[in-house]
Amino acid sequence: MDSMDSSVASPDLGLELGFPFWVASRRRFKPDDPFFASGNLERELLAKHVALDLTEDERFQLQRMEIADANLFCPIAGCGARLEYLEEFEDHYNTRHMASCSVCFRVYPTSRLLSIHISEVHDSFFQAKVARGFPMYECLVEGCGAKLKSYKSRQRHLIDKHRFPSSFEFYKKAHPSKHQRQKLQRKAYKGGDAKDQESFMDLDAKKESKQTRPKHYRPKQEVKSGTERESEMEVETKLHHPQTTETKVVTNSEAKNEKAKAETEMEVEERIEDIVSGISKLSTVDASSPSSVSFGHRHSRGFAFVPRSVRNQNQISKREQTRKP
Amino acid sequence: MASEDTSPSHSHHRDSIKSSVGNTAANRRRQQAISIGKERREALIRAKRLCRDSIFDDDDNEKGLDEGEMVIDEEQSVLNARTAQTVQELKSSLSYQGKDATQKTIEALRALRKLLSKSEVPPIEAAIQGGAVPLLVQCLSFGSADEQLLEAAWCVTNIAAGGPEETKSLLPALPLLIAHLGEKSSVHVAEQCAWALGNVAGEDMELRSILFAQGALLSLTRLMLSNRESTARTAAWALSNLIKGPDPKAANELIRIEAITDTIVKHLKTADEELVTEVAWVVVYLSALSDKAISILVRSDVVPVLVNRLVGSESLQLLIPVLRSLGNLVAADAYITHSILIVGNDITDQVLYGLIKCLKSEHRVLKKEALWVLSNIAAGTLEHKTLIFSSEAVPLLIDLLSAAPFEIRKEAAYTLGNICVGPTKGSDNKSDIIVTHLVPLVKGGCLPGFVNLVRSADVESARVGLIFLELVMRGYPNGEGPKLVEREDGIDAMERFQFHENQEMRNVANALVDKYFGADYGV
Numbered sequence: 001m002d003s004m005d006s007s008v009a010s011p012d013l014g015l016e017l018g019f020p021f022w023v024a025s026r027r028r029f030k031p032d033d034p035f036f037a038s039g040n041l042e043r044e045l046l047a048k049h050v051a052l053d054l055t056e057d058e059r060f061q062l063q064r065m066e067i068a069d070a071n072l073f074c075p076i077a078g079c080g081a082r083l084e085y086l087e088e089f090e091d092h093y094n095t096r097h098m099a100s101c102s103v104c105f106r107v108y109p110t111s112r113l114l115s116i117h118i119s120e121v122h123d124s125f126f127q128a129k130v131a132r133g134f135p136m137y138e139c140l141v142e143g144c145g146a147k148l149k150s151y152k153s154r155q156r157h158l159i160d161k162h163r164f165p166s167s168f169e170f171y172k173k174a175h176p177s178k179h180q181r182q183k184l185q186r187k188a189y190k191g192g193d194a195k196d197q198e199s200f201m202d203l204d205a206k207k208e209s210k211q212t213r214p215k216h217y218r219p220k221q222e223v224k225s226g227t228e229r230e231s232e233m234e235v236e237t238k239l240h241h242p243q244t245t246e247t248k249v250v251t252n253s254e255a256k257n258e259k260a261k262a263e264t265e266m267e268v269e270e271r272i273e274d275i276v277s278g279i280s281k282l283s284t285v286d287a288s289s290p291s292s293v294s295f296g297h298r299h300s301r302g303f304a305f306v307p308r309s310v311r312n313q314n315q316i317s318k319r320e321q322t323r324k325p
Numbered sequence: 326m327a328s329e330d331t332s333p334s335h336s337h338h339r340d341s342i343k344s345s346v347g348n349t350a351a352n353r354r355r356q357q358a359i360s361i362g363k364e365r366r367e368a369l370i371r372a373k374r375l376c377r378d379s380i381f382d383d384d385d386n387e388k389g390l391d392e393g394e395m396v397i398d399e400e401q402s403v404l405n406a407r408t409a410q411t412v413q414e415l416k417s418s419l420s421y422q423g424k425d426a427t428q429k430t431i432e433a434l435r436a437l438r439k440l441l442s443k444s445e446v447p448p449i450e451a452a453i454q455g456g457a458v459p460l461l462v463q464c465l466s467f468g469s470a471d472e473q474l475l476e477a478a479w480c481v482t483n484i485a486a487g488g489p490e491e492t493k494s495l496l497p498a499l500p501l502l503i504a505h506l507g508e509k510s511s512v513h514v515a516e517q518c519a520w521a522l523g524n525v526a527g528e529d530m531e532l533r534s535i536l537f538a539q540g541a542l543l544s545l546t547r548l549m550l551s552n553r554e555s556t557a558r559t560a561a562w563a564l565s566n567l568i569k570g571p572d573p574k575a576a577n578e579l580i581r582i583e584a585i586t587d588t589i590v591k592h593l594k595t596a597d598e599e600l601v602t603e604v605a606w607v608v609v610y611l612s613a614l615s616d617k618a619i620s621i622l623v624r625s626d627v628v629p630v631l632v633n634r635l636v637g638s639e640s641l642q643l644l645i646p647v648l649r650s651l652g653n654l655v656a657a658d659a660y661i662t663h664s665i666l667i668v669g670n671d672i673t674d675q676v677l678y679g680l681i682k683c684l685k686s687e688h689r690v691l692k693k694e695a696l697w698v699l700s701n702i703a704a705g706t707l708e709h710k711t712l713i714f715s716s717e718a719v720p721l722l723i724d725l726l727s728a729a730p731f732e733i734r735k736e737a738a739y740t741l742g743n744i745c746v747g748p749t750k751g752s753d754n755k756s757d758i759i760v761t762h763l764v765p766l767v768k769g770g771c772l773p774g775f776v777n778l779v780r781s782a783d784v785e786s787a788r789v790g791l792i793f794l795e796l797v798m799r800g801y802p803n804g805e806g807p808k809l810v811e812r813e814d815g816i817d818a819m820e821r822f823q824f825h826e827n828q829e830m831r832n833v834a835n836a837l838v839d840k841y842f843g844a845d846y847g848v
Contacts, residue, residue, distance in 0.1 A: 019833065019836060021755045022746050022756060022792045022793065026655070026657075028657055030571065031609070031614060039645050039649060039690045042688075043606070044369065044371065046642045050369060073782075074782060075825055075830075077824050077825065077826040078824075086783055087730075087731060093821075097821075097824075113824070168823070168835070
């Protein structure tokens with residue numbers, strides 16, 4: 001019996017089906033409900049006068065037999081790992097589902113998703129292929145194998161074929177945590193150098209190919225307080241892409257998605273050309289090697305590079321999804 | 326280790342595996358109980374009770390004889406062989422036509438009974454294989470000597486304590502057992518038959534149905550009226566096994582029996598805690614399965630008596646069914662919270678006291694089920710919520726939410742949430758948030774516990790956690806909710822759901838993150 005089964009239509013929360021707001025109601029259980037299993041077990045043990053003879057361990061064994069906790073599995077999509085008992089989940093999660101990108105520190109629940117993220121977001125070669133019309137966007141569901149030509153069409157595929165919610169975004173808008181915002185604040189206090197406003201991929205010191213620094217990124221909205229500026233994480237990491245030569249990429253990451261919207265077509269075209277032409281001079285960077293990948297809780301959630309293809313398509317969809325309260 | 330009630334005062338046990346202290350075989354039995362093999366585990370879990378000692382409490386002679394061979398300590402194969410042989414002896418004594426036929430039969434039965442009651446692992450299967458069942462049925466025929474009936478019923482009792490196949494083999498004996506419950510039977514015979522039937526009923530729904538169809542209910546109920554405590558106790562236990570369902574028909578039929586409620590009340594008031602325990606289990610199943618029973622019970626004296634026992638007893642064995650009966654009644658019918666447990670009434674304070682006592686207990690079952698009852702009371706009127714909020718329950722609740730085993734944390738969460746949410750709804754069709762409760766609870770440190778629930782692998786717990794966080798973020802004054810949630814790593818916990826396999830969880834978590842930690846957050 002669920003005390004919260006009355007979902008209320010809630011357009012402000014963006015849920016068509018209604019949000020299950022808390023309702024204080026009584027919960028009733030049938031006599032054979034697993035809820036009563038441990039009490040029933042206790043009854044039988046006490047009646048047989050064995051209760052005192054049992055150790056904690058043996059009791060636990062008996063309970064497991066009664067309750068058949070056996071059907072406990074990890075609820076992360078695609079994992080299916082069997083859990084012996086609920087308390088095990090946290091360890092399992094921390095070990096298996098905390099693959100984090102050492103470039104932008106975003107966290108993914110599987111190494112596959114992490115590597116997809118890295119390709120799509122930190123790999124210029126990937127973008128080059130996209131620009132040339134190759135279907136590069138892999139379906140996120142393991143085993144599907146579909147490849148789509150654009151972020152948006154991959155999104156469509158996920159929603160249509162795999163019933164993902166329409167609110168799902170692989171490039172989730174960042175919600176800077178306290179750490180992240182503190183970082184932003186610190187950067188702001190340093191005195192905004194030009195770099196603070198830079199948002200996209202920069203090639204590194206060997207920048208012959210990139211004479212013109214792309215036009216200063218100018219967000220269409222007003223610049224807000226220092227905390228709202230993009231953060232810059234200049235991290236030199238190794239991004240491994242099997243098909244390319246070594247590419248060294250210095251990536252800056254964005255804090256806010258709105259800024260992406262503001263980038264003009266022209267600037268983008270320029271940039272893509274730069275990138276494409278500079279490919280041969282680039283070396284791939286490996287962002288997933290053990291030395292730089294960190295496990296454990298990470299809260300910095302910089303918004304990583306959004307390829308032009310994504311932004312263009314997303315501009316329309318983002319306008320539709322306004323998040324103004 | 327839990328301190329169970331061993332009730333040393335009563336003179337006989339239904340199933341004392343430990344017989345005499347210092348006895349090496351008894352120690353070995355203890356050892357065996359400790360190293361639990363699978364078969365043993367199953368035997369422990371079963372709702373069956375092996376009869377190892379005579380139900381006579383006044384037959385020293387009998388006991389004296391038994392003392393000598395307290396334990397049959399033999400290897401299983403030897404035991405099986407002896408059993409087969411004993412069955413053969415029974416068979417031949419039954420076909421014997423001479424003048425001592427009855428005596429011979431009784432002796433053979435006794436030998437079989439001892440094998441089935443004094444062995445560590447009763448040779449049930451061997452007895453069945455040897456053809457004991459039809460012989461026992463024959464021994465149970467009408468007009469047989471009381472002693473014969475007694476021994477035969479005792480053998481059947483222990484065979485019925487076995488596994489499913491073994492129990493089902495006793496089908497031919499059932500009508501006879503039921504018949505011997507009658508008021509013309511010797512009380513010992515009736516009691517032993519009730520015990521056997523209790524074991525049969527404890528097997529599964531199919532057998533319960535058969536017994537019900539054969540009329541066991543009325544006879545057992547009548548036996549429960551007995552003045553003899555051990556008889557009433559055995560009958561009550563057997564009855565509880567008979568009505569436990571999941572089919573409610575037996576429970577529904579029981580409540581229709583006139584005077585059942587009075588009988589229940591009378592027994593619940595007795596001094597014999599074991600009797601109270603078994604009768605309380607009858608109430609558990611009545612209240613879990615029969616709406617008619619609930620309606621009758623709540624208007625009777627049963628509730629006040631149960632509350633008294635909840636407050637007054639320290640016996641785990643007794644508290645479990647008492648607590649659960651109250652729980653079932655409160656859960657099923659608003660009448661209790663609205664008409665009996667009115668805030669201000671003495672009984673209400675008593676209930677709260679009793680529940681808090683359970684919260685403080687070291688027993689997981691008591692904590693969990695008491696929380697469940699409390700959460701349902703907290704789902705009552707505003708006065709109830711305030712009553713609980715102002716009691717000493719709150720720091721206990723927060724502590725249990727943070728530190729207890731998982732299933733207890735979930736119940737504590739329901740209770741705390743129910744305290745913060747009013748019975749009425751606003752114009753937006755959302756339940757009113759009781760800010761005067763919410764703020765102190767959050768300040769009292771309940772948030773980390775809820776965030777922890779969000780991280781759980783159990784979908785229901787995660788949901789409870791998320792829904793409470795929504796309350797905080799929506800209802801905490803001055804818009805401080807989101808910040809507070811973030812401070813406890815709530816965003817991280819919610820973002821885990823992006824790749825959760827449960828669509829509803831993904832939607833709910835994403836919606837919350839989008840709304841409260843969206844682009845404007847931190848501005």
